[in-house]
Amino acid sequence: MGGLEQPTKASVCLPDTSAALALAGQGEVNLRRLEALTGASLVLRGLELCINARPNQLERTQTLIEMLRPLWQEGQGISEVDVQSALQALDTGRSAEHRSLGEQVLARSQSGQLLRPRTLRQKAYVEAMESHDLTVALGPAGTGKTFLATVLAVRMLNERKVQRLVLTRPAVEAGERLGFLPGDLQQKVDPYLRPLYDALHALLGAERTSALLEKGVIEVAPLAYMRGRTLADAFVILDEAQNTTTAQMRMVLTRLGENSRMVVTGDPTQLDLPPGVMSGLSEAAQVLDGVEGVAICHLSAADVVRHPLVQRLVNAYAQRDARRPLREPARRS
Structure with a gap:
């Protein structure tokens, strides 16, 4: 018994009530999560967080709390993803690199939330977009592929580094079904582009987004509208690129004009293409790997920043797909 480490105590002073609420989480869910991960006991008394733990647990707990400081210190909500990302960085010796996540604020949303990469792979993705054409x-x-690209695009537009934004995605299912939808062609394809509008509204607000769309500063259009054009002085985002054919991908990549930047995003496991048709995204990732000026970024289930259940769903389907015989790619679930 004498060889057991005795519990030790420490405390963290919080600057204000918003920081305390952010660190604790709703119903103190964050404190309970940290307790489960570290074995420490955490009690919030006003603006003082009291930690009771064995020495090795205490150090681990204090380090995790410090890694999360950029979020709670500003009253920003802390999610399960944030905690898991910090823990993974700590366990892989990348805690110092993780701390810099808090310094990489890209923008502030209309609701006042600070927008920044939340995992190390997201951080690498943002840095790739900033330094590659x-x-x-x-x-x-x-995993934030499209949203982070849109955040960076809007920032570059506000800084006048580009003159316009072009956001596009293939309307794969449109081939047979558009004729049954009401309205003109733009109204028919709008449902396929709604996720891009949603990201713009979160960043700019609906009123400013509409004004920029009317002026042509922002263009949201199906991929078919890109043919024959040269996209100069623009930030171009091609979303859902797994649903492009190899010919479509080559077409849109060669639209890139002077002083322009392009981001291509997609999930190769979520195909809506007909059986036997190769995804332009998968081919591009292979063909362009190592080409100067091109960055290939891979995000994983650990980077999912939606509801915590989404990460578990992605993992479950990935395990199912790994058990399948090597046949055609998995279709969209």
């Missing part, structure tokens, strides 16, 4: 991002739903 063409970035290809592959990863499951919810």
Whole structure:
């Protein structure tokens, strides 16, 4: 018994109530999560967080709390993803690199939320977009591929580094079904482009987004509208690129004009193409790997920043797909 480490105590002073609420989480869910991960006991008393743990647990707990400081210190909500990302960085010796996530604020949303990469792979993705003319991002739903690209695009537009934004995606299912939808062609394809509008509204607000769309500063259009054009002085985002054919991908990549940047995003496991048709995204990731000026970024289930259940769903389907015989790619679930 004498050899057991005795519990030790420490405390963290929080600057204000918003920081305390952010660190604790709703119903103190973050404190309970940290307790489960570290074995420490955490009690919030006003603006003082009291930690009771064995020495090795204490150090681990204090380090995790410090890694999360950029979020709670500003009253920003802390999610399960944030905690898991910090823990993974700590366990892989990348805690110092993780701390810099808090310094990489890209923008502030209309609701006042500070927008920044939340995992190390997201950080690498943002840095790739900032330093390359063409970035290809592959990863499951919810990893922030399109949203982070849109955040960076809007920032570059506000800084006048580009003159316009062009956001496009293939309307794969449109081939047979558009004729049954009401309205003109733009109204028919709008449902396929809604996720791009949603990202713009979160960043700019609906009123400013509409004004920029009317002026042509922002263009949201189906991929078919890109043929024959040269996209100069623009930030171009091709979303859902797994649903492009190889010919479509080559077409849109060669639209890139002077002083332009392009980001191509998609999830190779979520195909809506007909059986036997190769995805232009998968081919591009292979063909362009190592080409100067091109970055290929891979995000994983660990980077999912939606509801925590989404990460578990992505993992479950990935395990199912790994058990399948090597046949055609998995269709969209």
